[in-house]
Amino acid sequence: MACAQTPGAQPALPPLPPPAQHTPPGASLAVMLDVLLGGAAIAVPQYQNPLLAASLLLKAIGAIRRRRAPGVADGDGRADGIAPGRVDLDWAELRLTLTLKDGSLKKILDGVSGSARAGRLLAIMGPSGSGKTSLLNALARQVPKTKGMKFTGRLTVNGSAAGLDGLPQAYVQQDDLFFSQLTVREILTMAAHLRLPPSMADAAKDEYVERLIAKLGLSNSTDTRVGDAKTRGISNGEKKRLSIGCELIHSPSLIFVDEPTTGLDSFQAEKVMETLKDLVRDGHTVICSIHQPRSSIFAMFDDLILLCEGRTVYSGPAEKAIDHFATMGLQCPAHYNPAEFLADQISLDTSSDESREKSQERINKLVAAWREKGVNSNNGKQIAAPATAPATVENGVKAVVSNGVTQATWLRQFRLLFRRSWRQAVRDKATNATRAMININSAIVFGFIYFRLKATSATVQDRLGLLQVSAVNTAMSSLMKTISVFPSEKTVVARERAKRSYGVLPYFLGKLIAELPITAAFPVLFSAVLYPMTGLNPSPQRVARFFGIVLLESFASSAFGLTIGSIAPTKDAALAMGPAMMLIFIVFGGYYVNAENVSALLKWIPKASLIQWGFQGMCVNEFKGAPFEEQPGAKVRRGAMKDGDEVLQWLSYDTMPISRAVVANARIMLFHYWLTYNILKARKPQFEKMEPPPES
Numbered sequence: 001m002a003c004a005q006t007p008g009a010q011p012a013l014p015p016l017p018p019p020a021q022h023t024p025p026g027a028s029l030a031v032m033l034d035v036l037l038g039g040a041a042i043a044v045p046q047y048q049n050p051l052l053a054a055s056l057l058l059k060a061i062g063a064i065r066r067r068r069a070p071g072v073a074d075g076d077g078r079a080d081g082i083a084p085g086r087v088d089l090d091w092a093e094l095r096l097t098l099t100l101k102d103g104s105l106k107k108i109l110d111g112v113s114g115s116a117r118a119g120r121l122l123a124i125m126g127p128s129g130s131g132k133t134s135l136l137n138a139l140a141r142q143v144p145k146t147k148g149m150k151f152t153g154r155l156t157v158n159g160s161a162a163g164l165d166g167l168p169q170a171y172v173q174q175d176d177l178f179f180s181q182l183t184v185r186e187i188l189t190m191a192a193h194l195r196l197p198p199s200m201a202d203a204a205k206d207e208y209v210e211r212l213i214a215k216l217g218l219s220n221s222t223d224t225r226v227g228d229a230k231t232r233g234i235s236n237g238e239k240k241r242l243s244i245g246c247e248l249i250h251s252p253s254l255i256f257v258d259e260p261t262t263g264l265d266s267f268q269a270e271k272v273m274e275t276l277k278d279l280v281r282d283g284h285t286v287i288c289s290i291h292q293p294r295s296s297i298f299a300m301f302d303d304l305i306l307l308c309e310g311r312t313v314y315s316g317p318a319e320k321a322i323d324h325f326a327t328m329g330l331q332c333p334a335h336y337n338p339a340e341f342l343a344d345q346i347s348l349d350t351s352s353d354e355s356r357e358k359s360q361e362r363i364n365k366l367v368a369a370w371r372e373k374g375v376n377s378n379n380g381k382q383i384a385a386p387a388t389a390p391a392t393v394e395n396g397v398k399a400v401v402s403n404g405v406t407q408a409t410w411l412r413q414f415r416l417l418f419r420r421s422w423r424q425a426v427r428d429k430a431t432n433a434t435r436a437m438i439n440i441n442s443a444i445v446f447g448f449i450y451f452r453l454k455a456t457s458a459t460v461q462d463r464l465g466l467l468q469v470s471a472v473n474t475a476m477s478s479l480m481k482t483i484s485v486f487p488s489e490k491t492v493v494a495r496e497r498a499k500r501s502y503g504v505l506p507y508f509l510g511k512l513i514a515e516l517p518i519t520a521a522f523p524v525l526f527s528a529v530l531y532p533m534t535g536l537n538p539s540p541q542r543v544a545r546f547f548g549i550v551l552l553e554s555f556a557s558s559a560f561g562l563t564i565g566s567i568a569p570t571k572d573a574a575l576a577m578g579p580a581m582m583l584i585f586i587v588f589g590g591y592y593v594n595a596e597n598v599s600a601l602l603k604w605i606p607k608a609s610l611i612q613w614g615f616q617g618m619c620v621n622e623f624k625g626a627p628f629e630e631q632p633g634a635k636v637r638r639g640a641m642k643d644g645d646e647v648l649q650w651l652s653y654d655t656m657p658i659s660r661a662v663v664a665n666a667r668i669m670l671f672h673y674w675l676t677y678n679i680l681k682a683r684k685p686q687f688e689k690m691e692p693p694p695e696s
């Protein structure tokens with residue numbers, strides 16, 4: 001017996017269109033697209049209603065799933081049908097244990113068993129920390145590699161463990177990560193061009209994206225940028241649907257969705273769940289975790305797993321959960337949201353010692369009862385309700401359109417990723433304008449401090465100070481720009497790489513080349529304001545060289561920032577590490593410490609200091625062969641230097657050509673690019689391997 005709906009709950013959703021008719025395999029891709037295009041002609045007016053639009057997503061995906069393309073030759077490995085077929089997932093005795101530093105064992109998942117059926121929406125519910133995400137990770141075989149973690153259990157697809165290999169699956173993570181300056185259409189188009197078969201024409205991919213946008217209910221936001229904390233973009237619900245859309249590009253059989261409604265208002269949450277429900281109706285196997293849904297969302301669940309402290313409390317048809325609790329003497333009051341009731345029963349009440357004890361006792365009883373039931377009925381394996389496959393689901397596993405791994409050539413990947421980096425870099429006008437202002441302001445401030453310096457012995461200290469300040473400012477502003485952006489970008493890239501959407505090299509090269517003009521613009525701006533104000537050596541050749549030295553130092557610093565950003569686990573960590581390390585390079589930047597006097601142990605630091613090489617290059621450029629002006633009537637100070645060469649002698653730079661500083665900074669830049677590339681490559685997301693349960 002299910003609880004009655006909560007009064008005031010959302011009105012019933014409009015009925016969904018019936019699932020698309022099953023078409024026998026062997027139809028062509030052109031036919032598939034035809035259906036998509038033709039279908040859209042009828043459906044377009046309905047997209048004004050986002051609920052209907054979301055529900056229609058099914059038809060598009062379904063059409064792709066069920067028909068084959070003429071453009072997709074059998075020879076490319078996707079014979080007989082684009083679509084992944086029916087996938088039934090079963091698992092038993094899943095255990096995730098973590099050995100903590102003190103030697104104790106933390107049971108994250110404690111012998112969880114269950115199943116998910118094609119054409120049924122399975123929800124995993126439980127209080128925070130109960131293991132919902134861990135179970136999804138385990139089922140997706142994406143348990144992040146962690147020291148001390150052990151992952152055991154049995155997992156089968158359509159009754160076979162071998163079915164897991166190459167299974168087209170999608171995992172929509174809880175947080176929606178995108179390049180913020182790209183629009184909805186651009187993001188989906190890129191995903192389509194990377195992950196759909198190359199034999200499908202570009203125009204067809206674009207058309208497909210348009211249909212997908214419409215059916216995701218994103219038509220009104222097609223050309224809206226995703227946005228970020230600084231710039232308002234699409235709503236959170238739209239972001240979630242965009243995440244789902246990106247994962248659906250390759251029409252996966254199995255879809256995992258972690259907390260799809262978290263952070264959404266009830267209307268948006270319902271729309272997202274409708275989208276999932278539609279996919280289920282088409283025969284996809286959808287498993288989602290959810291915290292505490294409203295009753296209308298609970299009513300969409302076909303099957304339910306209740307987790308508490310990593311243990312199963314219930315696993316079976318959603319509508320029977322209340323009955324199961326009733327047999328334990330836990331009666332759901334009338335007119336009460338069943339999801340809320342269930343959540344209350346399996347939550348630990350920590351408000352007082354007494355209530356904690358009482359709730360813990362109740363939870364233990366529920367776990368024991370379920371274990372007992374499971375052992376008696378299924379030899380320890382709780383299986384969800386026998387699934388009735390919807391009429392549209394084909395029996396047996398069919399070949400797939402794509403397993404989501406990139407299908408694009410190296411050059412294609414590079415072009416797509418270059419374009420994305422370019423758009424991300426140039427469109428962020430607010431950040432670029434702020435950086436430009438900061439550089440201009442710094443140049444004006446330093447320009448006034450060192451205003452119109454004369455080329456005399458009296459200004460040697462000022463000029464050295466100015467050159468050191470220029471080297472430090474160039475390095476710091478480039479470093480900060482990079483480390484404030486790259487760690488977040490790295491997270492998006494790591495996620496995309498986990499899906500094998502593209503390689504590191506095309507991404508990294510595309511990024512470096514696309515960002516070249518923006519990386520160059522700010523130091524050029526800084527120098528263009530500073531140089532004329534301060535009256536440094538006005539010879540055109542020296543001016544050009546100064547700009548070149550600053551530019552190269554800026555690139556080297558940006559490359560150093562990439563290394564920091566790739567090592568640091570978070571943006572905050574990068575922001576702490578970067579300036580602290582740069583401070584060492586400042587101390588050994590040529591002005592405060594003479595490299596010749598440094599102990600053997602520290603000799604490498606000035607050599608690695610991009611500031612030192614920048615400063616050295618600027619000094620040689622400014623002083624080499626530069627006579628000092630006569631100062632009639634001025635008192636000649638004791639020890640005053642008579643020309644620029646003497647300054648360089650004093651600095652121990654007299655035998656150094658500018659080329660040495662240039663080559664050194666170029667080497668530092670290339671070294672950090674190489675290091676970053678290798679760190680990115682090595683830091684591929686790694687997952688725990690599932691081992692069989694100990695008893696088998």
Ligand SMILES: Nc1ncnc2c1ncn2[C@@H]1O[C@H](COP(=O)(O)OP(=O)(O)OP(=O)(O)O)[C@@H](O)[C@H]1O
Pocket residue numbers: 098108126127128129130131132133134135144146291
């Ligand atoms: N890699 C890990 N290292 C340490 N503890 C972990 C790890 N993974 C999971 N845990 C712990 O396992 C428990 C379950 O975590 P999980 O994220 O699966 O819970 P959840 O039900 O999804 O929680 P929420 O609803 O808050 O997201 C938590 O106590 C969590 O701290």
